[in-house]
Amino acid sequence: MKKAVMKRLLPLYVGKFFLSFVLWYSIEKLFIRSIGIDNFGISLIAIVLLISSILTEIPSGIIADRWSRKGSMVLAGLFLGVSSLMAGASDNIFMYAAAVTIWGLHDAFSSGTGAAMIYDTLLEEQGHARNFNRALGLYETLGGIALIISNFLGGWIGEHSLLLAFNLTIIPIAISMVCHLIYKDAKISREVADEKLIKHTKNTFKCVFKSKSLLWLMTAIMIVFCIQKMNREAYQLWYIALSAPAIVFGIAGSFIEGLGGLGGSLVKYLSSKQINIVLSILLGLASLALSVGSNLWITIAAQVLIAVVSGALLFHFTAQIQHQLPSRYRTGSGSVINAVGRIVLMPLTFVFGVLSNQSVFIAGWMLVVLSGLAVFVQLKLDEQASP
Numbered sequence: 001m002k003k004a005v006m007k008r009l010l011p012l013y014v015g016k017f018f019l020s021f022v023l024w025y026s027i028e029k030l031f032i033r034s035i036g037i038d039n040f041g042i043s044l045i046a047i048v049l050l051i052s053s054i055l056t057e058i059p060s061g062i063i064a065d066r067w068s069r070k071g072s073m074v075l076a077g078l079f080l081g082v083s084s085l086m087a088g089a090s091d092n093i094f095m096y097a098a099a100v101t102i103w104g105l106h107d108a109f110s111s112g113t114g115a116a117m118i119y120d121t122l123l124e125e126q127g128h129a130r131n132f133n134r135a136l137g138l139y140e141t142l143g144g145i146a147l148i149i150s151n152f153l154g155g156w157i158g159e160h161s162l163l164l165a166f167n168l169t170i171i172p173i174a175i176s177m178v179c180h181l182i183y184k185d186a187k188i189s190r191e192v193a194d195e196k197l198i199k200h201t202k203n204t205f206k207c208v209f210k211s212k213s214l215l216w217l218m219t220a221i222m223i224v225f226c227i228q229k230m231n232r233e234a235y236q237l238w239y240i241a242l243s244a245p246a247i248v249f250g251i252a253g254s255f256i257e258g259l260g261g262l263g264g265s266l267v268k269y270l271s272s273k274q275i276n277i278v279l280s281i282l283l284g285l286a287s288l289a290l291s292v293g294s295n296l297w298i299t300i301a302a303q304v305l306i307a308v309v310s311g312a313l314l315f316h317f318t319a320q321i322q323h324q325l326p327s328r329y330r331t332g333s334g335s336v337i338n339a340v341g342r343i344v345l346m347p348l349t350f351v352f353g354v355l356s357n358q359s360v361f362i363a364g365w366m367l368v369v370l371s372g373l374a375v376f377v378q379l380k381l382d383e384q385a386s387p
Helices: 003-019 025-034 039-066 069-088 093-110 113-126 132-160 162-168 170-182 187-194 197-208 212-241 246-269 273-292 296-322 327-358 365-385
Strands: none
Touching (some): 003 069, 003 132, 025 212, 039 069, 039 093, 039 113, 039 212, 069 162, 093 113, 113 132, 132 296, 212 365, 273 296
16 A cells, blocks of 8 residues: 555554453453453343444444544544443443443444445545455554453453453553544545435445345354354353363453454455455354363363354455445445444344353354354355355
8 A cells, every 4th residue: 555545554553452452351340350240241241332333333434434434443442441440340240231331332423433434444545445455455464463462461350350441442442542533534425415315224224235245245254243243252151161261261352352353464465256255164163172072272272263253254245345336335334234243243143142151161152153154155145145
């Protein structure tokens, strides 16, 4: 990319790094268990999070398209800061669920917004977005690096004080908000402001459901999204079952949370559908290892593999969809896709919670089934791509 483009994107990249620098992710389940919540309660909290995200996902995307995308990212940082403080102060499931509800707002306002900002900035600066995959890969890689460092530090801090990990997260969040404030939004994204809200909302949905190939692509995203989310939300339950020390939560969590983002660096290599199908098969094999094994190191390796592969596939499919969306509906349409994915994920999370309360290894079979579905859907994508 040209220096002018990199200079324009720099605040967005730095903002992504610090918005992802969350110290309490790696010790969250330890904290939840410390206030008396079991595995089923953890799944109920995850469902509360999904409901919050679903209810705000589409409105937040439309707000970003009509008002300000960088403003949405600033709000995402604000919600993350509030939820971090609330979560750390929780002493029961109801208080923590309230904190998670606020975190859901953070998730909704940030999901897909950064990708849309990058795409439109490339269009404005270059007149094309042919290097979008590379730009998105760098963006997500920086987020992954932040997650690796923060999860490692969070595990170390958690050895001394779980609460401190929540409170210290406020510092990088504040830096991310400043970065997003100074970022120059693309003018091309503001052309929708004159369109009536109802018409804009209808057109947003039309963009998503306009073709069979886009629907299959959306289905692929939803399946990989569910695999990624279930792995990231539940990986600590395996460590609890295997009686791993707190420091392992931080070290392993840094790779699982972070390498999902680093999967963005692999996007440029995923040009072959055969490679994508092979990666989906790898997801199934790694999920199988989680279901039948009881060795801590094999479990960590399998979870890391799932994080990397699902991250790479998700960024690849996201890039493919971005190429098919018009600028004025880019964030909103992405939000529709994310909302549908979360609706699908909600009952799966409930079933996972029921099964994991019996045995997390049994619950792991759900990831095996989803991986098989990912292979099937990509074969359908091949059919749609064929003349």
